[in-house]
Amino acid sequence: MVRAVPAIRRDPLAFLAGLVGRYGDLVAFPMPRTPALLANTVPAARRVLVERHAGYTKRTAQYGALSLVTGTGLLTADGEEWRHRRRIDQPAFHHSGLEEVASQAVAAAQRVRARVPAGGGVVDVDAAVLQATLEVVGRTLFGGAVAQDGERVVAAVLEALDVVVSRVRTPAVVPAAVPTPRNRRLARAVRTLDQAAADVVAHRRQAGVRDGDGDLLALLLRAADAGELTATQVRDELVTMVIAGHETVASAISWTLHLLATHPGEQARVHAELDEVLGGRAPAWADLPALARTRAVLDESLRLYPPAWVVSRRAVVDDEIDGVAVPAGTLVIISPWLLHRRPDVFADPEAFRPDRFLGDAARTVPRGAYLPFGAGPRLCIGRDFALVESVLVLAELLRDHAVLPVPGHRVRAEALVTMRPHGGLPLRVLPRG
Numbered sequence: 301m302v303r304a305v306p307a308i309r310r311d312p313l314a315f316l317a318g319l320v321g322r323y324g325d326l327v328a329f330p331m332p333r334t335p336a337l338l339a340n341t342v343p344a345a346r347r348v349l350v351e352r353h354a355g356y357t358k359r360t361a362q363y364g365a366l367s368l369v370t371g372t373g374l375l376t377a378d379g380e381e382w383r384h385r386r387r388i389d390q391p392a393f394h395h396s397g398l399e400e401v402a403s404q405a406v407a408a409a410q411r412v413r414a415r416v417p418a419g420g421g422v423v424d425v426d427a428a429v430l431q432a433t434l435e436v437v438g439r440t441l442f443g444g445a446v447a448q449d450g451e452r453v454v455a456a457v458l459e460a461l462d463v464v465v466s467r468v469r470t471p472a473v474v475p476a477a478v479p480t481p482r483n484r485r486l487a488r489a490v491r492t493l494d495q496a497a498a499d500v501v502a503h504r505r506q507a508g509v510r511d512g513d514g515d516l517l518a519l520l521l522r523a524a525d526a527g528e529l530t531a532t533q534v535r536d537e538l539v540t541m542v543i544a545g546h547e548t549v550a551s552a553i554s555w556t557l558h559l560l561a562t563h564p565g566e567q568a569r570v571h572a573e574l575d576e577v578l579g580g581r582a583p584a585w586a587d588l589p590a591l592a593r594t595r596a597v598l599d600e601s602l603r604l605y606p607p608a609w610v611v612s613r614r615a616v617v618d619d620e621i622d623g624v625a626v627p628a629g630t631l632v633i634i635s636p637w638l639l640h641r642r643p644d645v646f647a648d649p650e651a652f653r654p655d656r657f658l659g660d661a662a663r664t665v666p667r668g669a670y671l672p673f674g675a676g677p678r679l680c681i682g683r684d685f686a687l688v689e690s691v692l693v694l695a696e697l698l699r700d701h702a703v704l705p706v707p708g709h710r711v712r713a714e715a716l717v718t719m720r721p722h723g724g725l726p727l728r729v730l731p732r733g
């Protein structure tokens with residue numbers, strides 16, 4: 301394992317693929333204290349995430365490092381604390397709120413479009429989309445802008461997550477309280493996020509929470525007033541949603557644009573759908589059912605580049621996975637990125653084929669084989685939010701623009717907290733002829 305550390309740091313995706321290629325679907329890591337198992341079968345993923353979920357917690361290095369930033373929020377909490385948060389947060393993600401997500405997504409995409417030079421040009425699509433998705437989270441879940449200066453919040457999130465990643469990849473980590481340069485960077489980023497969360501709460505308190513308000517911040521503040529949440533818990537929930545809800549969606553949209561830029565035939569099909577459904581106008585909530593191809597392109601992109609490329613759990617009781625004993629305490633690693641590339645589930649798995657997710661073909665994907673949003677009780681609370689947002693942002697960005705690769709720029713996936721294009725994603729964005 302010690303010898304593997306440089307390879308894990310260099311390219312964790314290649315490392316995981318190499319392990320499975322060499323040792324098969326269940327790989328036990330020779331770790332000194334903690335037994336660890338990489339489980340790469342559909343039944344194994346279903347067992348851990350769905351059937352035996354109660355026997356597993358999120359007390360893992362991945363979630364431990366993340367909680368240095370998010371505190372104990374919905375993403376990192378376990379047991380009764382998690383159930384309590386999910387009860388409070390759930391109504392904000394109800395179907396009735398999605399129409400607002402739709403209109404905020406289109407508005408944010410229009411602000412991105414406004415930054416594209418009139419005759420077209422090279423745009424760092426990833427940076428633009430990160431800003432847009434942060435705005436959508438702020439305006440829908442918190443009923444207002446996250447901060448006057450959204451770029452500062454995006455930068456603080458990326459900075460904090462960068463430190464999180466390097467902690468997870470380093471075998472012997474210095475406790476967060478020791479003022480190493482890395483820990484100081486983390487502390488600075490967390491302070492920016494604390495301040496952004498405090499500003500959001502203060503502005504909302506000033507504006508007042510009205511009886512009918514159903515956005516997440518209103519729910520959290522009402523719960524705080526009822527003595528159900530402390531101020532720190534409100535902060536943790538806000539930061540969790542910013543972290544979980546914007547970089548993931550930005551990653552999904554960026555990878556989809558990359559795949560379309562490199563598959564002009566598929567892009568032409570999306571353009572044909574947008575022409576037919578929208579006829580030149582901006583997309584809206586009501587158009588979603590008709591944008592089936594755009595949605596299939598997104599689904600296929602989430603298969604090839606799942607933003608949450610690894611999901612970890614800790615067994616708290618003895619279990620058995622695919623016939624192998626898993627003692628309590630074992631760290632279990634499930635990688636949607638690996639599962640989505642199983643040739644026995646997805647024919648020609650490396651190929652970008654949105655048709656897999658259209659019509660009857662979509663029904664042949666086995667249950668549990670496609671996990672971009674996880675599975676079981678800890679399924680992503682923002683799944684529908686993300687799908688509505690991503691489809692409409694893509695539709696608005698592409699309805700009268702085409703995206704093309706930048707010659708000479710090599711796009712490389714970097715597996716950080718989410719899977720991101722290394723160094724951003726410059727694309728040539730041109731008006732359609």
Ligand code: HEM
Pocket residue numbers: 374375376386437540541544545546548549552606607608611612671672673674675677678679680681682683685686
């Ligand atoms: C394409 C975008 C997204 C992807 C790929 C994604 C992926 C995931 C995955 C895989 C999980 C489960 C993790 C696990 O089981 O360990 C998860 C959980 C979660 N996601 Fe998302 N997510 C996305 C968008 C969002 C959005 C938009 C929000 C909020 C606005 C959000 C908030 C959360 C939260 C709070 C959890 C924890 C839920 C719980 O445990 O109850 N996500 N997400």
